[in-house]
Amino acid sequence: MVEDSKVLVEKIENVDEIFSILKDYLYGKEIPFVSREKWEEIPHTPFTTLISCILSLRTKDEVTSDASIRLLKKYDTPEKIAELSEKKIEELIYPVGFYKTKAKRIKEIAKTLIEKYNGKVPEDFNELIKLRGVGRKTANIVMVYGYNKKGFLPIDTHCHRIPNRLGWIFTKTPEETKEALKKIIPREYWNEFNHLFVLFGKTICTPVSPFCSKCPIEKYCKKIGVTKHR
Numbered sequence: 001m002v003e004d005s006k007v008l009v010e011k012i013e014n015v016d017e018i019f020s021i022l023k024d025y026l027y028g029k030e031i032p033f034v035s036r037e038k039w040e041e042i043p044h045t046p047f048t049t050l051i052s053c054i055l056s057l058r059t060k061d062e063v064t065s066d067a068s069i070r071l072l073k074k075y076d077t078p079e080k081i082a083e084l085s086e087k088k089i090e091e092l093i094y095p096v097g098f099y100k101t102k103a104k105r106i107k108e109i110a111k112t113l114i115e116k117y118n119g120k121v122p123e124d125f126n127e128l129i130k131l132r133g134v135g136r137k138t139a140n141i142v143m144v145y146g147y148n149k150k151g152f153l154p155i156d157t158h159c160h161r162i163p164n165r166l167g168w169i170f171t172k173t174p175e176e177t178k179e180a181l182k183k184i185i186p187r188e189y190w191n192e193f194n195h196l197f198v199l200f201g202k203t204i205c206t207p208v209s210p211f212c213s214k215c216p217i218e219k220y221c222k223k224i225g226v227t228k229h230r
């Protein structure tokens with residue numbers, strides 16, 4: 001045990017094996033909130049990653065996928081989006097959560113990228129979070145999935161829940177989880193961690209009643225807090 005009470009282990013036992021098993025089991029090219037099949041219909045760029053991520057906030061994956069395709073299949077650059085009216089963007093992205101606000105932000109972001117960044121999504125975390133409507137989670141996603149940058153660890157609800165169940169950490173918020181995981185997950189796995197754990201959380205280690213009987217890493221799991229499983 002280390003001094004920081006939010007981390008339960010100093011080192012994850014069998015970490016290489018766990019990541020290798022999960023990669024074999026889950027590996028795919030899609031970003032977690034857009035299905036692989038649908039993501040292939042959209043050019044895969046930092047801009048499309050950014051906009052899809054904004055669409056995904058408080059929205060179901062299937063709705064995000066469909067809205068991303070309606071908008072980005074045809075309007076896949078800041079220049080093309082900037083020419084659209086907010087109303088048109090609203091129509092294309094409906095029914096994603098907060099579609100009116102998101103339409104406004106997407107248009108603003110497109111214009112800002114053109115005016116301040118030569119039409120490019122900045123390849124810099126601190127510049128990204130200056131864009132209105134882009135929070136730290138979205139910026140982390142863009143750095144990892146848009147730019148394949150090392151050293152970023154986007155954490156969502158699956159990435160928070162599963163390491164706690166595994167018994168790696170004991171944290172209450174995704175922010176605490178990020179700090180704790182940075183201490184114990186080898187840096188070489190940071191880029192893949194979000195992808196693997198989000199897919200794993202959607203398919204096997206689900207929020208309610210996980211599929212432990214089918215879980216490829218069950219023997220490494222302490223099942224902390226798991227009262228019901230299948």
Ligand code: SF4
Nearest residue numbers: 205210212215218221
């Ligand atoms: S054994 Fe169950 S709780 Fe543990 S990681 Fe697998 S599915 Fe999740």
